[in-house]
Amino acid sequence: MNISKIFQIFVPVDKKFFPLFEASAENLVQTAQKFRQLLLTTDSFDRMSVIRQVKELENRGDEFTHTIFNELSSTFITPFDREDIHALTSSLDDVVDYINGAAQRIEIFKPKEFSPEFIKMSDLLVEAATEIEIAVKELRNLKNPQKIIESCIKINSIENRADDVYHYKLKSLFETENDAIELIKRKEIIETLEKAIDKAEDVSDVLRTIIIKVA
Amino acid sequence: MNISKIFQIFVPVDKKFFPLFEASAENLVQTAQKFRQLLLTTDSFDRMSVIRQVKELENRGDEFTHTIFNELSSTFITPFDREDIHALTSSLDDVVDYINGAAQRIEIFKPKEFSPEFIKMSDLLVEAATEIEIAVKELRNLKNPQKIIESCIKINSIENRADDVYHYKLKSLFETENDAIELIKRKEIIETLEKAIDKAEDVSDVLRTIIIKVA
Amino acid sequence: MNISKIFQIFVPVDKKFFPLFEASAENLVQTAQKFRQLLLTTDSFDRMSVIRQVKELENRGDEFTHTIFNELSSTFITPFDREDIHALTSSLDDVVDYINGAAQRIEIFKPKEFSPEFIKMSDLLVEAATEIEIAVKELRNLKNPQKIIESCIKINSIENRADDVYHYKLKSLFETENDAIELIKRKEIIETLEKAIDKAEDVSDVLRTIIIKVA
Numbered sequence: 001m002n003i004s005k006i007f008q009i010f011v012p013v014d015k016k017f018f019p020l021f022e023a024s025a026e027n028l029v030q031t032a033q034k035f036r037q038l039l040l041t042t043d044s045f046d047r048m049s050v051i052r053q054v055k056e057l058e059n060r061g062d063e064f065t066h067t068i069f070n071e072l073s074s075t076f077i078t079p080f081d082r083e084d085i086h087a088l089t090s091s092l093d094d095v096v097d098y099i100n101g102a103a104q105r106i107e108i109f110k111p112k113e114f115s116p117e118f119i120k121m122s123d124l125l126v127e128a129a130t131e132i133e134i135a136v137k138e139l140r141n142l143k144n145p146q147k148i149i150e151s152c153i154k155i156n157s158i159e160n161r162a163d164d165v166y167h168y169k170l171k172s173l174f175e176t177e178n179d180a181i182e183l184i185k186r187k188e189i190i191e192t193l194e195k196a197i198d199k200a201e202d203v204s205d206v207l208r209t210i211i212i213k214v215a
Numbered sequence: 216m217n218i219s220k221i222f223q224i225f226v227p228v229d230k231k232f233f234p235l236f237e238a239s240a241e242n243l244v245q246t247a248q249k250f251r252q253l254l255l256t257t258d259s260f261d262r263m264s265v266i267r268q269v270k271e272l273e274n275r276g277d278e279f280t281h282t283i284f285n286e287l288s289s290t291f292i293t294p295f296d297r298e299d300i301h302a303l304t305s306s307l308d309d310v311v312d313y314i315n316g317a318a319q320r321i322e323i324f325k326p327k328e329f330s331p332e333f334i335k336m337s338d339l340l341v342e343a344a345t346e347i348e349i350a351v352k353e354l355r356n357l358k359n360p361q362k363i364i365e366s367c368i369k370i371n372s373i374e375n376r377a378d379d380v381y382h383y384k385l386k387s388l389f390e391t392e393n394d395a396i397e398l399i400k401r402k403e404i405i406e407t408l409e410k411a412i413d414k415a416e417d418v419s420d421v422l423r424t425i426i427i428k429v430a
Numbered sequence: 431m432n433i434s435k436i437f438q439i440f441v442p443v444d445k446k447f448f449p450l451f452e453a454s455a456e457n458l459v460q461t462a463q464k465f466r467q468l469l470l471t472t473d474s475f476d477r478m479s480v481i482r483q484v485k486e487l488e489n490r491g492d493e494f495t496h497t498i499f500n501e502l503s504s505t506f507i508t509p510f511d512r513e514d515i516h517a518l519t520s521s522l523d524d525v526v527d528y529i530n531g532a533a534q535r536i537e538i539f540k541p542k543e544f545s546p547e548f549i550k551m552s553d554l555l556v557e558a559a560t561e562i563e564i565a566v567k568e569l570r571n572l573k574n575p576q577k578i579i580e581s582c583i584k585i586n587s588i589e590n591r592a593d594d595v596y597h598y599k600l601k602s603l604f605e606t607e608n609d610a611i612e613l614i615k616r617k618e619i620i621e622t623l624e625k626a627i628d629k630a631e632d633v634s635d636v637l638r639t640i641i642i643k644v645a
């Protein structure tokens with residue numbers, strides 16, 4: 001249906017995008033893991049160091065994003081639609097941005113410790129990032145999208161579980177926290193984590209769009 | 216201009232998507248109506264039952280979403296661009312998700328009663344859902360998109376009115392509520408409703424994109 | 431790769447969209463400038479007048495949006511993909527909507543004065559709007575997209591700086607404001623400004639998509 005498919009029979013597709021997507025997805029996994037480490041770090045000096053590392057991973061992610069955008073401007077035949085390469089790159093960037101946003105809020109609000117729901121959210125974030133990395137590696141093999149579909153289904157289920165954790169935490173926050181400003185601080189952090197997982201689902205939506213087009 | 220149009224002259228377009236879109240839109244209308252019923256239910260036992268019904272409608276919506284995604288993977292000729300089928304399905308799902316999110320917050324915060332602005336927001340939500348259902352039923356008749364355009368214009372106007380109600384409620388909340396935590400609870404519910412209506416406008420944007428392509 | 435490009439060799443492209451995009455971008459610049467003026471206005475009567483002018487600019491923006499949507503329905507050959515015209519128009523509209531949202535919150539919360547971070551955010555908003563206007567004017571000259579790319583890079587950098595200002599303000603708000611309700615009010619205004627700049631980045635993403643397709 002897509003005229004680019006006809007062209008792609010004759011013209012070799014540029015393969016340089018795949019390593020860049022994979023590097024960006026791997027960077028996302030590292031950011032999510034570093035964030036989980038942050039939640040387990042109680043010493044305030046160690047925390048500052050871990051928060052700085054999350055920020056550095058975000059900067060590294062920005063570099064991958066810019067490199068991919070530059071390649072897009074100079075490459076004629078792409079492995080899939082140009083706008084989907086753009087959307088995939090932006091959505092990977094967004095997840096990392098929100099994880100960094102949550103780390104920044106921890107720096108600002110300096111909570112002494114984290115309840116199990118925060119740890120659970122960071123576990124789900126690592127799981128989602130890992131599924132994204134699996135799916136992104138399968139993009140080289142678009143004619144057999146079964147594994148990508150499986151990862152997307154898992155990411156959707158992770159997002160549903162994160163929603164439940166978020167609602168549960170919201171409930172317990174309002175039941176136990178009587179200091180409004182403390183409540184707002186906790187709510188800010190858990191909300192930013194929930195948005196990070198929403199953005200992971202956006203990555204999954206872009207991946208679905210890509211495989212839907214070649215189906 | 217679109218090569219898929221040329222193909223569609225010769226190949227019969229698969230018609231199985233329309234009943235699924237319609238079922239999803241009808242499920243959205245039912246969710247909005249059930250939510251309005253929730254706001255009029257004061258007995259706490261009855262409320263729990265209505266909130267559970269909203270949750271069940273959301274689960275039912277998820278099933279339509281998954282069925283449509285599966286059909287997309289196995290169907291060659293679709294009635295309009297595959298990515299737009301995906302976007303329409305996701306955006307319908309989002310509205311239902313936010314209505315359920317508002318119901319969950321009512322379960323968490325247990326407000327004793329609802330001011331007229333909450334009722335008004337739920338009325339606007341039912342109106343928007345009803346226009347979405349009308350427009351989705353007209354997708355079978357894409358060559359004559361006038362009714363879809365009319366529904367989209369109405370949804371835009373509903374969103375503008377919801378914005379005014381939201382700003383008015385925000386104003387009165389801050390004028391009358393001196394307990395910060397109570398204020399946050401009310402603000403959370405009305406904000407989630409406002410986002411649900413924003414998402415209804417996103418459905419309208421997808422519908423516009425679909426008819427714009429075939430114009 | 432894009433069949434519309436082949437068609438466009440033979441069929442004259444309709445030029446009436448460019449003045450409309452430019453009018454919408456110019457209206458955005460004026461809205462951002464008017465908002466900056468609002469932050470410098472302390473007299474409450476003058477403020478009401480400036481807030482009303484922001485609202486009028488938003489209404490004017492809505493009219494450009496509707497005119498472009500109507501043109502899209504009646505025009506066969508467009509200067510770039512119909513869905514991108516739609517996305518560009520919607521995203522310009524969104525920025526103006528959020529600026530108006532911030533003005534509405536100032537009307538509701540009536541802060542006596544604005545800290546330097548608010549002024550800084552409004553400066554960044556004017557900068558972003560100005561880059562958008564520059565880029566939109568270059569859309570007439572799509573074969574030479576270098577200036578558009580430069581504006582998009584600048585908008586990305588403005589968004590990063592706005593993020594830093596936002597985090598800094600969040601930090602200082604929680605350090606200095608002990609009244610939870612006052613804190614929520616300030617947070618609401620700065621958050622809405624931050625979202626307006628996020629939406630400016632969405633415009634930049636649409637512009638990138640447009641030039642990526644013709645690359």
